[in-house]
Amino acid sequence: MKKEHIAVLGGGTWGATLASHLAKQGHDVIIWEFVKEVADHLKKNRSLKTLPELKIPAQVQITNDLAETLKGRDVLLSVTPSHAVRATFSAAVAGGALTPGALVISATKGIENGTFSTMSQIISQVFPGVGELVILTGPSHAEEVAMGQPVALVSASHSKPASERVRDMFSSDIFRVYTGKDPIGAEIGGSLKNIFAVACGIVDGLKLGDNTKAALMTRGLTEMARLGKVLGAETMTFFGLSGLGDLIVTCGSKHSRNRLLGEKIGSGKTLAAALAEMTMVAEGVKTAESAYHLGKSKKVELPIVGEVYKILFENKPPRDSIRDLMSRQVGAEMEGVVV
């Protein structure tokens, strides 16, 4: 195995989990954390309050100094919150410490609201000297990876050698990485799935059954594929780990913030009341808004997205949405899905 020199940007649950895994594989790993107090806590306690299952190995360095992090490291693992990606790379470029041609692995899920720019598109804009870009994504609760339970992800890149380099960097007996060649599709799946997690939560709140939820997830996936195609993704990507796999894990999870928000709304709360009860952001709300308007402007048929939008933003009663979804004119199952 080749020993890689890796700068992990972001010391949250997923960043610390991936950094610990990479260190155990024998790589040189440093975590950069933006908030100094968090960096100090990580350094001292070798664990996160939000993820007690994780013990960060002693060989992982931890710092709040971005220049120190980047120096001499030609692999960057970007895993900050999505709203911080642009600022982090801007600061890194301004500091002049980025290695030209560095391999950047983006493991942050999310797309920019309104513009639908993916994280890799933001990184390319801000850091023109970037080498290859690889997306690492798939069904991955950090809690389970931290406990050593098996996980399978995708490393997607336009460059086959780069996706294989990332695969080899991470692969172990609990960590399986498949290569993919559609980074945009891999990023979009991880974002759009949050809309359908909200929808699944609404079905849970209405106390409807497993048939309804399975139908919703299956039909939701065809909507993802239709919208993703317009955004430059390949249809088949949505039927893999970054689309379907992530959708299954999110819709089935008691911990998903998006599913939980939907459940509150399905059981009768308004969006405002449901949001007031949440401590963390449910990205599916903003994503539903963006996707709804994008679907309209591009003339893509997205019935489930449309109903989620109307429930969230126009106070449509969820039961009316279910009735309207069920009574729409039906066509062929794979209508509009172009492979």
Add this chain to the structure above:
Amino acid sequence: MKKEHIAVLGGGTWGATLASHLAKQGHDVIIWEFVKEVADHLKKNRSLKTLPELKIPAQVQITNDLAETLKGRDVLLSVTPSHAVRATFSAAVAGGALTPGALVISATKGIENGTFSTMSQIISQVFPGVGELVILTGPSHAEEVAMGQPVALVSASHSKPASERVRDMFSSDIFRVYTGKDPIGAEIGGSLKNIFAVACGIVDGLKLGDNTKAALMTRGLTEMARLGKVLGAETMTFFGLSGLGDLIVTCGSKHSRNRLLGEKIGSGKTLAAALAEMTMVAEGVKTAESAYHLGKSKKVELPIVGEVYKILFENKPPRDSIRDLMSRQVGAEMEGVVV
């Protein structure tokens, strides 16, 4: 709406549920039940012991007389157990009461072990005078349909008018039917999914997490698509309601016999001990055996099917299977999936 004259062959939970739904849509419906005592019980109590949620409407006729059932009816809904389909149609043909050119809707899941013949293939062989054949399948616990919860299914046929006729026959505000043109694929998905339900149960028994299960279902679906292709199915069918939708509902269900059998084995029981504890057949066991040998003879790579086979029939410890699955050489995600 056109009033149809429908003979429902089989008075089990799914047959009685579909018959009741069709009668509520205004059709003329008769149920034929093979076991006289069961037919008498149904007639007297208008419900099944195994499905107390269902009240069979008064206008549904119930009989044990096959000739009476078939007389003057040009729509047959075949919903007996899979092992009884051949015998039922043979008896109907011998009795001379079948209407030539009748539309047959097959709603029985399962494929013949060894030969991998689907129900529609059996019906075509036994009843050469059959008109159009339509498969009705998808994620459908009878309990939930009986309670009036929304369900979405597929009516798949080589004949578009026939699939649309079936769609119109069933469609209501809780029953949504998409048309499809790959009946063989629709039938095969409903059968192969039981292998992966056993595998999901094994993961549950090992107390592995949601990441592992989501990865297993996603990768399982690509195996279904690869094997289905060899059997004459279209790849995309497996990503719809009859494949993915049914897989989701089965893998997530506490009631699935196949998942439950897997859970017993994952928690340390042998196949014999697990089977001894079950009162009903888990079809996934025989299907795994057939699929394993078929994959070998056709040279289709089916790693999950292979490990399920080895766990069931060669006493391989499930943890060793997980380890071996995780440490196989990895390739591209959609390798071997041809659309």
